[in-house]
Amino acid sequence: EAGVTQFPSHSVIEKGQTVTLRCDPISGHDNLYWYRRVMGKEIKFLLHFVKESKQDESGMPNNRFLAERTGGTYSTLKVQPAELEDSGVYFCASSRTGGNEQFFGPGTRLTVL
């Protein structure tokens, strides 16, 4: 089966611009997670979808971040407007209903200048 995919792999934008990251989970995985790793720090949870519903968004840093999962398939994470501290690697992961193992995508490296 195909793994979790993310697009783009890299994005370089200027402060104040908007960026949209995309994640395609493994087919049939209802759970979709977004994580972020800021340089030098640990990987931190952002939010969790179950199908199209936000199950837990306690990790979202502020209202400049908007995540969607329309139709319960792929998800997007929009940052608007981007700030310097948003730079980092954004990971997406998915898991089956009732599954404890999360499968990760390759990540999107976001650089805000």
Place this chain on the structure above:
Amino acid sequence: AQSVSQHNHHVILSEAASLELGCNYSYGGTVNLFWYVQYPGQHLQLLLKYFSGDPLVKGIKGFEAEFIKSKFSFNLRKPSVQWSDTAEYFCAVNPRQAGTALIFGKGTTLSVSS
């Protein structure tokens, strides 16, 4: 608050040396435990996991980890490392219920010289 502590930021070893990476977690309830690895240029992969049962778990590529409940630890071991083990290693936990977020440690970079 739940947290995961990895003791070593960067470990440098020669090939054939033994490896032990420390991981301690802070959580009051029952947890699932994981070690993930990220090889250079690749995505995070599951190395091994512990849900219940035998506290000594074996993963891929000769790695193993031991869950010691009394110490809240889940240390990763390999008796003899190879150059290809050069990677970043992450310890992670989540509460026993399925579908909960992972809490990661800061990661340990392992460099193995040939």
